[in-house]
Amino acid sequence: MKMVKAEGLSYAYTRLTETDHGTEEKKITALEQVDIEIEKGEFIVVLGHNGSGKSTFAKHINALLQPTGGTLWVKGMDTQQEEKVWDIRQTAGMVFQNPDNQLVATVVEEDIAFGPENMGIEPKEIRRRVDDALATVRMSEFAAYTPSKLSGGQKQRIAIAGVLAMKPDCIVLDEPTAMLDPVGRKEVMETIERLNREEGITIILITHYMDEAVRGDRVYVIDDGHLVMQGHPKEIFAQVETLKGYGLDVPQVTETAYLLRKEGIDLPGDILTIEEMVGALCQLKSAI
């Protein structure tokens, strides 16, 4: 069974805008005919500029939004089935952008307990899950802290732990690092990668940082509500011009390699990291 499957997923809404001629109803299509299949244990990156529809897509996986066309299944459950909502939210947890606006309690461990408490888990089991989740995100020593005393990166790790305590199969992260400094970003990315590798949790990471995107197994690019590219990061980032056309960036090394290739230098088209760049240049030297 696919972890997440979307077939012809569309989402449109009407917005009232004020014009000189009074209010006007405008139909906005945030997603149109999106087909996606995500396997269990995959690390998926969804790219797109602000307003491209990538957040709308994320909210559908958590049944926070209902499709206006097509269907989305989470582990075989149709998100439009109302009685499945809590199962879906437990299966696919969600972490949001602003670390300040998703923590509920005044004490870290109480916050992590919030999800399991809502699910009606036994107190002893909640305690166990909270301790496990804290250990997994390496925040055990902060159990009794108040969230407002933590750094942005730490708050996001607590938010991740809060989702982990619900024992999800899949975690959707909606730009979790956009408001963090480099240290916080690194902490969060390491945590996400570890969850994927060691716990086998399916990760759907929504971002516009390309250095994060290169770490995924597969990349989806969404533009203007349409799924416009999909494939391995190496396939995606080889298309420098196309990505730039969608308002996205490519890593410096990838761009340099691309420019050099255009000058007729024989470099591979899939350089994503510093090491790969240096390696390719060394090979080039020995080849000559």
Next chain:
Amino acid sequence: MSIKISHLTHVYNEGTAFEKKALDDVSIEIQTGEFIGLIGHTGSGKSTLIQHLNGIIPPTSGEILLDGENIHKDKAKLKEVRRRIGLAFQYPEYQLFEMTVYKDVAFGPTNMQLSKEEIHESVVSALETVGIPHELYEKSPFELSGGQKRRVAIAGVLAMNPEVLILDEPTAGLDPRGRDEILAAVGRLHRERGITVILVSHSMEDVAKLADRIIVMHKGKAAMTGTPREIFSCPAELEGMGLAAPQMSYVFASLKEKGFDVPTDIYTVEEAKEALLKLVKQVKV
């Protein structure tokens, strides 16, 4: 206008259990028309430093001299100091409050009690500099996109015609397109208005594109100062301070280590392309 910071120290919550030295004997000079990149990780003291520059927080010891005069010497002049040194905080769009873009940008000049014509001139010129088209002037600022909101907020500071503009993390949380628009606007206002700009950032790529000189803050001290070329040629040192140099600096440092004859002071894609082309041709010959 020159700014001279001499032996500036700031201690938060002095004398309590929460005492924290945010700035420790910092001395920096900034010349008229310079474009300064101020970098450092969270908690390095860079935010405290910029809030001192326009007198919002007073120093524990040391002084800030504006054209040779201590800004805290005359309390009555502090308001004028704040006008001359504009400060756009992090996520400045959260301070927008007026009904229209125009009115919001006019808030600063209105507080300065300028005439209607002067206000109009300042507002239009500021909005033009940050690239907000005329048809948006009468829109509510809350209807704009994230990048546009932020540019309007920056225009709000710019409309006070400051001689120095300090921008705290102006690209934080924006997507690549929004970021490029902001950086283009900042570059433009520096070129066109000739004002001194201090850009606070932890994105090396952003700073690398624009700054003439970089000041690296670490543990409350100005740990390094120099041109981007000088600063980025020692990526290891930056790593030690929780920062990272642009990717290209690492590539060239690594190539040098492997025995290639390459310069180590390269940090932009364009320079890298030229240097690598030269290298390849050298090897071929």
Next chain:
Amino acid sequence: MIRDITIGQYYPVDSPIHRLDARIKLGVTFLFIVTLFLVNSFTGYLFAAACMALVIRASKVPLKFMLKGLKSIMIIILFTAFINLFMTRGEHVLWHWGFLTLTVEGILMAIKMCVRLVMLIIGSSLLTLTTTPIQLTDAIEYVLRPFKRIGVPAHEIAMMMTIALRFIPTLLDETDKIMKAQQARGADFDTGNLLQKAKSLIPILVPLFISAFRRAEELAMAMEARCYHGDEHRTRMKEMKMEKRDYRAMTIACCYTLAIFGLRFAAKVFPFVI
């Protein structure tokens, strides 16, 4: 500045008082406040004060911390003293000027009222100093539960309190930031008449409200994503359980109340002895 304000300051040490069930502490504090109004003699005050001193001692919270709480309401205490001092009618007039009359009864009344107020505040701050906000909200939820039948939303009230406590530091920080940002644009909050001052708050309040609404919306979504659906089938990680020490504390509190009643009665029967 603005962030120096502390609300519900909890003093984190381990003491017999800290370990007590929050519901007991809430109940005892309530009882204590009621008894303060039953006391009618100086011996009674002395007894209540002595009991309170013992509890403070047992709580391991430094007295300095308690007195700090008093500083912020000093004006109210002084005002109460002033009113009672001059507004109490009595036979033994000591001094008279205009509408101000100082009587022996007034002095006694003022002392009584101040002692009552100070003890009331120390007593209730003892509750917040030894109980985490979360325990306190849980206790309030528990106490309100019986009233659910008559439509009191006990769980919702407790949840609102939790969220408020969680967001107070965030919003204070935000206020500070917005104030600084508007100051940087030449806003002036200190000068001008009342109307101008009120008007100068608009640039702070509007962004603050917008931000609070945005946060509320995002938080609501985050709570929903974590399966929040009211208190139906909801469990708690930390269950409130009464232990031996809680029953002991209850017994002591009952004895104390009886003693206060005893003293009140004694003061009426033998007014000159006590």
